Amino acid sequence: MAKKRLSIVDIAEKLNISKTSVSFIMNGRAQEKRISPELVERVMKHVKEVGYKPNSLAKSLRTGKSNIIGLIVEDISDPFFGAIARLIEDKAYKNGYKIIYCSTYNDTQKTKEMIDMFRDRHVDGYIIVPPEGIEDEIKQLQDDNMPVIMFDRYLPLIDTDYVIVNNQFSAYNATQHLIGQGYKNIALISFFTNQTQMLDRIKGYKMALKENNLKPCIKELPYTQNTKSLVEPVTSFLKSKKNVDAILFGTNRDATTGLKVMSSLGIRIPEDIAVVTFDDSDAYELHTPQITTIAQPVEEIAESVISTLLAKLKDVDKNIKNQSIILHTELIIRGSSTAKSGKA
Incomplete structure (x- = not known):
């Protein structure tokens, strides 16, 4: 039988305290809520002993932030896209974000389904190599105030950030x-x-x-x-x-x-x-x-893409205008x- 995943309720019952107190402690709000250092230490010690890990999806629902970026490329096995994905993933990780990626093989329907899947996972932003026919989906993401960065190509009818070469x-x-x-x-x-x-x-x-x-x-x-x-x-x-x-x-x-x-x-x-x-x-x-x-310029493309997205993720007031970045080949x-x- 599969082992039951521990929850905040389980911890609260075990320590005979309220689940609200456990939640505040786990979310770093103990001092704000005037929870005693002794109780914080007791909870954290138990958490370490039982190996409790918060449900990332539940946490993202509470905080509105998942620290996950969705990366949609044409074909991750292609050396060009694979190299860029690796560089993007590396810089994202250094900035506290993880990458979930998928390949679309230029399939419009699959791309739409992947966008829906990433939306369900509450990703914080999207990096997309767009096939034709996903304008409505991109517009919906923008209407939802989701940052979207395209690279390798762009959709002429959509005003969004993109990074391409000349x-x-x-x-x-x-x-x-x-x-x-x-x-x-x-x-x-x-x-x-x-x-x-x-x-x-x-x-x-x-x-x-x-x-x-x-x-x-x-x-x-x-x-x-x-x-x-x-x-x-x-x-x-x-x-x-x-x-x-x-x-x-x-x-x-x-x-x-x-x-x-x-x-x-x-x-x-x-x-x-x-x-x-x-x-x-x-x-x-x-x-x-x-x-x-x-x-x-693979490294320059990756750097431009992830830097642009990270800036948008930090721009709470949405003051940064969309950029069209065109790089040179050799x-x-x-x-x-x-x-x-x-x-x-």
Whole structure:
């Protein structure tokens, strides 16, 4: 039989005192309520002996504060989101908060359910990587005076704090780099989505091509957790586009699949096709050749996100205005995008 969880009532009955006195002592209000030091010592000694731990949910209902932050990301197993989550969790803990996190896989319905679950847990604030279609849920949180910070992307119709990178310029800069290296038929392979970060990356890619009188060649992939299902469409695209001499991958996940397909087809990098991808990874330095990447400032993103949220949590009077924080990426040039053969 499971051991019964001790309550304040159990402690009061055992010590033959009122449960109100026990509650005041456990909540640090003994001096305020003029409870004798002797009784405080007696209660705390018993609490230590029996290993009593207050019910955190009940405490949050009494105090209106749980010291828990809800973190909702696209995929916690993704190196980018995993690294940011770890850094956020570390700083939150140092400031007295714990993190509960979940992955949504860009599923709108699941995201709504996770927001409801966190609301039931009385979290103090939300950090969200938003999929499309959750505007009403975010608006409701704001109406309830709950601080909400978004990162990686934002919802254009919602006025809230967010932390992103300069996606449009980053894609533009990477495409210009490839053009400068002599590549003229540059493809973009990325997941199909109307999320702001991907729309901006497409804009930057197209802008660079237009400035150089080059035509875009975009392969849109469905978002899926089953990356094996992406092999066929990427393979078909590469076989049908024989003139493509460079590829910009929109995300780390796209690149992982793309590099495997290129290897299986015997496509040499960069002799046959040059490669640049968003999101840096240790694996790209181990690849032969090493892969040129658009590195997002993971530590700076995490610091901006958690610092903004902590400031909002301390802002009882709600005087702090929402911030749009846009950070810079770094184009790390490696062997996968060296100058095209024949270029002086």
